[in-house]
Amino acid sequence: MVLEGAIRRSKRDESSFSGYERSVLDPRTVTRGRLDSLLAGTNVHLRDGDVSSVFARIFRLDEYVVARVRTRTGHIVWRPSAAPGRRRFAVVFVARGRLAVGTDGSRHVAAGEAILMPFPERTPITLGSSSPVEVIAFAFETDAVVPFDVTPETVGSLHPSSSVFQASYSLLRALVDSSSPEQGASTAALRSLLKGSARALVRAARVPSRSLWEDAVEIITDQHTDISLDARRIADQLNVSTSTLYRAFADRPRGVAEELRYQRALTASRSLAEEADIPVSRLSRQSGFGSASTLRRALKALNEKAEA
Structure with missing residues (x-):
């Protein structure tokens, strides 16, 4: 072999x-x-x-x-x-x-x-x-x-x-x-x-059976590195109100903001695995976080969840 x-x-x-x-x-x-x-x-x-x-x-x-x-x-x-x-x-x-x-x-x-x-x-x-x-x-x-x-x-x-x-x-x-x-x-x-x-x-x-939640998570998955992506922009793309968007996430494991942080933290974690000494400021930008402190909190939460 x-x-x-x-x-x-x-x-x-x-x-x-x-x-x-x-x-x-x-x-x-x-x-x-x-x-x-x-x-x-x-x-x-x-x-x-x-x-x-x-x-x-x-x-x-x-x-x-x-x-x-x-x-x-x-x-x-x-x-x-x-x-x-x-x-x-x-x-x-x-x-x-x-x-x-x-x-x-x-x-x-x-x-x-x-x-x-x-x-x-x-x-x-x-x-x-x-x-x-x-x-x-x-x-x-x-x-x-x-x-x-x-x-x-x-x-x-x-x-x-x-x-x-x-x-x-x-x-x-x-x-x-x-x-x-x-x-x-x-x-x-x-x-x-x-x-x-x-x-x-x-x-x-897949047999078609789309839901608003699926559409929203797909947008987050594809666009989460855009620092300006938030609930309002997601709702606008789906042509619904933010309250309707929040209701679609109500019975899901993560809310809209939590899903954004989760996807961004996953991207940051993968980048760290590839480049351990990457500057925090660059890591924050390329993973969609607005600040280094927000990035650190999200990575800490991701690691704590993985260890639980």
């Missing part, structure tokens, strides 16, 4: 991955035990299949994972996560062959098609094929696609002819096949591209 990358552990979550990693799983050298240990951290178990036929290229950037996997036959089981509150999605593009999905293999995804799956919460998901298959898999956490809450009941189809499908597939294939290391500004650009692709894919596959 070939491995290269720059891995850091987040101060907010010692078990989380921060940085980038590229790896190649070579069937000539990998053993069943080695493969099982590599898959263990992803809650994936190889149920059956020929290990010597598995070839994979994997790219990981923070919470985003892209993999190109090729195998002759076999089935994997995706188990529910043991960590509470850890929810992810995966989009699987089938480049060659035919992929069976589900415990009974009743659903199939053919070459040129894709499927969006919320990671299992209670029931394991089985994927496999009895003939040669090649897939591009793209996994990401729910934070990337807030405010969309996708469940198996709200997932629709990903149309191969759509520009979102084609552009995302081309990006992911090029990214996982590249051998160039990413550093500095390029990793930030790639993260932005991956987040945009994740959001576009989820939106394209």
Whole structure:
């Protein structure tokens, strides 16, 4: 197995991955035990299949994972996560062959098609094929696609002819096949591209059921680095009054201002992970905070919540 990358552990979550990693799983050298240990951290178990036929290229950037996997036959089981509150999605593009999905293999995804799956919460998901298959898999956490809450009941189809499908597939294939290391500004650009692709894919596959809260959180997620963004501007963009906007957040975990601070604190935290000695004044500006003191309070609250 070939491995290269720059891995850091987040101060907010010692078990989380921060940085980038590229790896190649070579069937000539990998053993069943080695493969099982590599898959263990992803809650994936190889149920059956020929290990010597598995070839994979994997790219990981923070919470985003892209993999190109090729195998002759076999089935994997995706188990529910043991960590509470850890929810992810995966989009699987089938480049060659035919992929069976589900415990009974009743659903199939053919070459040129894709499927969006919320990671299992209670029931394991089985994927496999009895003939040669090649897939591009793209996994990401729910934070990337807030405010969309996708469940198996709200997932629709990903149309191969759509520009979102084609552009995302081309990006992911090029990214996982590249051998160039990413550093500095390029990793930030790639993260932005991956987040945009994740959001576009989820939106394209999601059965329409929009709410005012979802629209508002989407504006905050996309525009929170603008220091002038506040409840009034958000309400104006949605063509509603501020009181109507506040009511939409009334039964949510965070209010309008709290959601703004939360998104800005997340951006600041990621910037600190990339550049530990970044000047506070610049960090405040680029994450959307009006002052250094406000930034410090927001980061303190974010860290306290993560440690709770």
